[in-house]
Amino acid sequence: MAEVENEPKKPQPPTRKVRKVRRAPNKNAIPPEILNDPEIAAAISSLPSAYNFEVHKTIHRLRLSSSTHLALQMPEGLLMYGPVLSDIFKRFSSVHSVVIQGDVTYGACCVDDLGAQAMGCDFLVHYGHSCLVPLTATTVPCLYVFVEIKIDDDHAAECLKRTIPKGSKVHVMGTVQFRGAIFSCRENLEKAGHTCVVPQAKPLSPGEVLGCTAPKGLYDESLGEGEQCMLFIADGRFHLEAAMIANPKLKAYRYDPYGKVLTEEGYEFNRMVSLRDKAITDATKAEVFGVILGTLGRQGNPAILYKVLELLRDRGKKTFVVLLSEIFPAKLDMMPQADAWVQIACPRLSIDWGHYFTKPILSPYELYRMVGETESKEGVYEMDFYEKGESNYWSNFGGDNAKRGTGE
Template identity: 50%
Template sequence: MADWEQGSQDRPVEAKSANPKKRFDGRPSPSSEVTRRPLSTARPSRIINQVPDDILNDSLLNVAISQLPSNYNFEIHKSIWQLRKHGSTRVALQFPEGLLMFACAISDILESFANVETLVMGDVTYGACCVDDYTARALGCDFMIHYGHSCLVPVDITPIKIMYVFVDIGIDVSHFVETLQKNFQKGKRMALVATIQFVAALQTARQHLASDYVVTIPQSKPLSPGEILGCTAPKLKDSDLLIYLGDGRFHLEAIMIANPALPAYRYDPYAKVLSRERYEHVDMKAERKNAIERAKGAKRFGIILGTLGRQGSPKVLDHLITEMTKRSIPYTTILLSEILPAKLSLFESAIDAWVQVACPRLSIDWGYAFSRPLLTPYEMAVVLQETDWKQDDYPMDFYARDSLGPWTPNHVDPNKQGSRK
C-alpha cells in the first residue's frame, strides 16, 4: 500500500513512489493531500442463481461460511453445488497471493460439505493468465476452482472442469460516490474502471453518479465492462478523467499507459482515500525504444515461452517463429516459468536479444534490469517492421480482441468474416 500524507479534506492525495524503486512504475513523488468522507455501508449485491435450497439453507454450512470475511463473496454455496453436480472427487484450488490466507478454511469447508479431496496450488499466481489447469489435471484432479480473476481462459478449452470465482468484495460505495462528488465538478465526463473484484461496485456507483456526471464504464473485450488487467486496458474517448477503483497501482498503470494524456485518480476502497496518480511516460517509452533499437542489431534472438499457468501463448509463439523464419533471423526457443536476469545471463554468449511471450509488463517494468534487450511481442513486431513504434499511444491490448495485430493471443482480424464480437 502506498504511503499517504494527511492534509486538506477537499483535494485528492498525490501518490508517493516507494524508495528504493524495485520496478519501473512510472511514478513521481510529489507531496500529497487527503480526501475523506463520512462512512456508510452500501455494497453491490450479487445474485446466486440455481443453487438448491438445501445447500443455501444448510445451517452447518452457513456457520462454516461465517468464518470467512462477510464482504468477500467466495461463492461457497455455488461451489458445493457444482462439485456435487459433477460428481467431483479431487479438486484443485488456486488463489492469488492476497487470498491464500483463506485457502485452508475454504479447503476444509469444501471437503466437509462436498465430500471431495482438495489440493491447494501454492505456486505464485500473478493473474488470470496463470490458471494452472494442466498441472491440476496431471495431479489427478477432475475439477478446479480459480479464485480472484475473471475467465481469461475460457472454460470450454480447459482439460478439466473449471469454475472461476471472481471474489466480489463489498465496499462502502456511498463513500466512493460522495468522494467523487466532493472532488469533481458536475458535468465532467468520467470513466470508471477496476479489477474484477470491484466491477459490480462500479455499476452501483454509476447509478448514483449519472445525475451529476457523464459516466462511462469502458470495456476491452473479452474482459468484463470496467475490468482492466495489467497488460490490457482500453483507449478512452470523450472522457475528461479516469477513476480507478482498487488498491495498488499495477492495473491502473496499464490504462494510464494506454491513455497518457488523461488525468488519472485512484480510490483505495480499504484506506478510503482518493489519490491523483501520475506516470513517467517519457522515461518508460525512452527505455522501451532503446531496447528495440538495440535488438535490431541482434544476430540471434531467444524466444521465451512462459510456462507459468497459461501465460505463454503458443499462437503468439507460432506467429513469431513464422515471421522470423521468413526473414532468416536465427532464434532459440526457451521455456521458462519465471524470467529472471540471473537465468537469462547464462545465455549471454549465444543470445543477443530476447522476446518474451509471457507478460508484457515484465519488459515494461523490469526490462532495464536485464543485460540484453527483453522485448514484448509488440516490440518485436516493431523490430520486424510488422507495425510502427507508437510513440504517443503505446498499446496495452495484449488480451484484447481488437488488438493491433497477430502478436497478441486473442487478436481477431477485422477483415475476416464471422469475427467474434
Template identity: 50%
Template structure:
C-alpha cells in the same frame, strides 16, 4: 513493485510498492468541469441473454454449511454455495483449489468445506505463485488427476471451454463503502465532468453501483470495457483506448499495477486512484516519454542481434504457444537464428545465466516484465508486439504516420495483450481472425459479460 513486474494480490488484491515508472501522487484537487457528452470506448457490444444455474435450497439453506461459511470474512464473497453445487453436479472426486497469495490464508477453511459438503475424496491446494488470471494452472491440475479446478481472485481470462479440466472462476468480490467513493468523487469533481470509473475485478459490483449513483450529477459517466474483460475491468497488460474527451478516470484499487496499463494506453486522461481500504483518493502520474523512449531503444538494439532467444513462460497460461509460433515465423522470415526457451518465471537473473549466447530475447509471458523491468535485463528483452516491430512485421509506433494520442501527441503504445481485437501479438484465447494493429473507437459499453464461455453475464461469475 512486485517481482517480474507482475502484481501479487494480497488479501483480496493488494499490490506491492509502486513500480519504477511511478512519478508521484498528491491529494486529488478539483477537476475542471466540462459539458456532458458521450465518452466513447473501444470494444463495446450489447450484452448476451443468459440462463443461469439455480443453486438448490438444500445447499443455500444448509445450516451446517452456512455456519462453516461464517468463519470467512463477511465482505469477501467466496461463492461457497455455488462452488459446492458445481462440485456436486460434476461428481468430482479430486478437486484442485488455486488462490492468489493474498487469499491462501483462507484455503484451509475452504478445502475443509469442500471435503465436508461434497463427495470429493481429495482436495488439493495449489501453492505455486498466482499473479493473475493468466496464471490459471489447469495443466498442473490435470497432471494431479483433478476432476475440477476452482480458481479464486480473477476473472475468466482463459475461458472454461479452453481449459484442460473443468474450471470454476470465483472473482471473490469485495464489499466496500460505495457511498464514500461517490462522496469523494463529488467532492473533487464538479458536476458535468466527463468521468470514467474502472478498477480491479474484485470491485466490479461496487463500480456499477457508484455509476448509478453518479449519473444524475455526471450524465456522461461511463465504465470502459476491453473485451473479453468485464465492464470496468483493467488488466496490467490490457486496457481499452478511450475517445470522446474523457476528463478523468477514477480507478478503484489498492495498488497501481492495473491502473498503469490504462495510463499507458490513454496518456491524455488524468488518472485518480481510490483506495477502498484507506478510503483515500490520489492523483497518479506515469513517465510516458521515459517508457516509450526505453522501449524504442530496446527495439532498435534488438535489430542488431544475430541470435535471439524466444522465451515461453510456463507459469499457468502466461505463455501462449500460438504467439510463440507467430514470433518464430517472423524470425525465420527475417533470417534470424533463434532458440526456444521455456521458463516458469522470467527474471533478469535467469536470463543473465545464458551469458552472451543471445543478443536479444522475446519473452512470451507478461508484457509488463519488459515494460517495467526492461532496463534491468542485460540484453534487449522484448514483448511479442515489440519483437514484431523490430522485425518489420508491424509499423513502428513512433513513425510519422503512426497514430498519436489526440491530446498529448504521444505515440500510441498498445496495451491489448488479451484484447479480443488485439493484433497478431495478442494472447487472447477469445479472438476472431487477426485484426489491424490499431482499432477504431466504438459505442459506449453496455453492461454484462464478454466471456465467450456460454455468453454469461459477468454480473455473476462464469459458471
C-alpha cells in the same frame, strides 16, 4: 344488410395445435437445500463477510460433477483462506481430497489447469480473477470465482464529487473484485450531474482492467483536460498503470477501498516509451534471439510463439526457445548466446523491468514493431494482450491466436 365488398375478415384461430414450450430445468440454479443449509451457513461464517467466495455455487458445481479430487488456486492475498475452503468442500460435497496450489498466481493468465491435471485432480476452482482462458480450453473442469468485495462505494463517489468540477466526464474502471462498486459509483456520479462511462476491452467485463489489457481511446479531444478523468477502484497501482498507459492524456484518480483514500495518480509515459523504443532499436542489431514461452499457468501462448519464430526466421535471424515459469535477469545471463530476447509471458515484464536486463527483452507487440509488421504511433503504446481484434496478432485473442496452438 348487404355485405360490404372487400371488408376485412375477422381473424380465425389457428387450426394447428401450438406446441407448449417447456423449459428445461436450470442446472446452474443453486437448489434450496444448499442455499438454506444452516450447517453450510455456519461454516461460511468463518470466512470474511465482505468477500464473496461463492461457496454455495461451488458446492453445487462439485456435487453436479461428482468431483472427488479438487484443486484450489488463488493469489497470495487469499491463500490464508485456502484451508477453510478446503474443509468446507470436503464436508459438504463429493470431494475426498483437496490440493491447494501454492505457486505464485499473478492473474487469470496463471490459471494452472495443467498442474491440477498432473496431480490427478478432476476439478479446479480459481479465485480472484476473471475467465481469460476459456472453459472449453482447460484440461480439467474449472470454476472462476471473482471474489467480489463489498466496499463503501458511496464514499468513493463522494470523494470524487468533491474533487472534480461538476459535469465532468468520468470513466469508471477497476479490478474484477470491485465490479459491483464500479457500477454503483457510476450511478452515484450520474445522479450528481456527471457524465459517466464504464468502458470495456472485450472479452473482459465492462470496467475490468488487467495489468496487460485496458480500454483505450478514452480521451475526448473536444473536452479540456480538467473536464474528464478516470476513476479507478483498486488497492494497488499495477492495473491502474495499464489504464494510464492506454490513455496517457487522461487524468487518473485511484480510490483505495481499504484505506478509503482518493489519490491523483501519475505515470511517466514518455520516459517508458523512450526506454522501450531504445530496447526495440537495440534489438534490431541482434542476430540470435532467445524466445521465451512462459509456463506459469497459461501465460505462454504457443500460437504466438510460432508466429514470433516465423517472423524472426523469415528475416534470417537465428532462434532458440526457452520455457520459463518466471523470468529473471540472472537466469537469462546464463545464456549469453542470445543477443536479444522476446518473451511470450507478460508484457509488463518488458515495460516495468526491461531496463534491468543485460540484453533487450521485447514483448510480442514490440517485436511486431521492430520488424515493421505494425506501425509505431506517437503517444500510443498498445495494452491489448487479451483484447479481441483482427489485426493485433501479438495478442492472445488477435487473429486466430485464441486457439492457443492446441487445436481447439
